[in-house]
Amino acid sequence: MPAVFHVQNGLLAGRVLLLPDSGAPCVVGKSLEAGIVLPGLKVAERHALLIATPSGHELVPVRRAIYVDGELLTGPRRLVDGERIKIGGYTLLYRIGEDVDEEPDACTSCGSVFGPTSGDATQLDALDLGRGAVCGRCLDRRLHLDRELASYRILRKIANNEDEITYLAVEGETLRRVAVRILRADRQARPAVLRRFLARALAGIAIDHPNFLPVEGVRVSSGIPFTVVEHLEASTKLEVVVRDTSPSTAADSLYVTNQLTEVLRYARTRDLIVAKRKKTGVLVAPDGWVKVLAYDLTHELEARVVATDAFADLAERAGANVKELQTIPPPKTEAEQRFGQLADEFAEVYGIGRLLFQMLSGNPFSGGSIDAVRRANHAGLKRKKIEDGPMAGRHPFLVQLLERVVVPTGEARIRTLPAYADASKATFERLVAAGVIV
DSSP, X not given: OOEEEEEEESTTTTXXXXXXXXXXXXXXXXXXXXXXXXXXTTSOTTOEEEEEETTXXXXXXXXXXXXXXXXXXXXXXXOOTTOEEEETTEEEEEEEOEEOSSOOSBOTTTOOBOOOOOTTOOOOOOEEOSSSEEOTTTEEOTTTSOSEETTEEEEEEEXXXXXXXXXXXXXXXXXXXXXXXXXXXXXXXSHHHHHHHHHHHHHHXXXXXXXXXXXXXXXXXXXXXXXXXXXXXXXXXXXXXXXXXXXXXXXXXXXXXXXXXXXXXXXXXXXXXXOSSTTTXXXXXXXXXEEEOOEEEOHHHHHHHHTSHHHHHHHHHTTOOHHHHHTOOOOOSHHHHHHTSOOOHHXXXXXXXXXXXXXXXXXXXXXXXXXXXXXXXXXXXXXXXXXXXXXXXXOHHHHHHHHHXXXXXXXXXXXXXXXXXXHHHHHHHHHHHTTSOO
16 A cells, blocks of 8 residues: 655645655665655655554664654664654655545645646546545655666766756666656646746757757656756866866857857747856856756746646646646735846856956955056057066956956947957957967
8 A cells, every 4th residue: 555754844734755665675764765765954865764664664763763542763663654754854654545546636745636637647546545545746756765767768967956966877778868847746836937948848859059958848747847958078067177177278268258249149039048247157068069957037027838738738747737827916025026137248248258357367256356457458458568467467358358348438339249259259369369379
């Protein structure tokens, strides 16, 4: 008979974690190797072992304290239906359920009304926990029983943020390595976050630009929506490249910043928001080619995407309330409104300049950087060799370009992305002619 942990409190409150009924002992903890993944600071990587037996489950403590119905666990214990287990900040209710023969009216966990599936969508079977049925969305199988997700074999975690986790995976038939992006379990229960995830995934399919990692598909498996993205082998985050390889050559500095400029120009025409700090969410391949990994949608683009039939079908297959996702009211707070708005183009150009400064100097941009660039440019204009400061040894053509980007005043100030692209190209050609770049 199926058994579950019904999460009473903690980050996954309300979720119902389906437990394995056979096989090797299952790790309970916050690490990727865990079969029952419980994120949180108070949970150990390997907090406990759960062993499936013919009559139920046995819980074995590994690290830190575990309480069962208020009693400290000091050794293996056979769990009894209805017992409460305290692990870290979680309270887990152990329940033994029965499969539901007739489709129920509503879920006792989230209150969602059961309805028919559409197309070839599959909905998890409901589970009777004795006090009503739990729907497929609340019956959480997300990577708890194995490392398979549809036709993809999950290998390891490669990135994460507040809302999502990205895994390296192998496609079963082709053996291609791809990136699989999944919402965190506690975030999927938040309508606004789920809506943003689905809309961003659908918009990603339509992006056709060489500097964006292509989205290969948006799929739903057992009620879990996930995005499949091209995996860039041997890539490094731009922030790491800048930190570890700066000061860079003039050619590399212009090459990277030019690509980022093209990225931002394209994003503005498509209502895409690339991370405010250009080093975040951006990867660099071994050949120096820049690829954008993370971006968001403006409020306007998100509204257009959620009104499509494709979004409604995807949300329904994910077990979500489609009407609720499509009618979420606009953001009220100033911070939420800013999150879905493009930055001023002037600010994006300034961000490119800050990055160019760090790549040329090897120093992070700081309060005194503008004065240092001014002094270096003044020396260059007087045909003096730049011998000190962060621009020491750099050609005056490079310093002139940098001064036009980061110094806030002056007629030659560069304020638009096309203007920076043109100025950067002209600087590159001048440096080639001067023999600085060969």
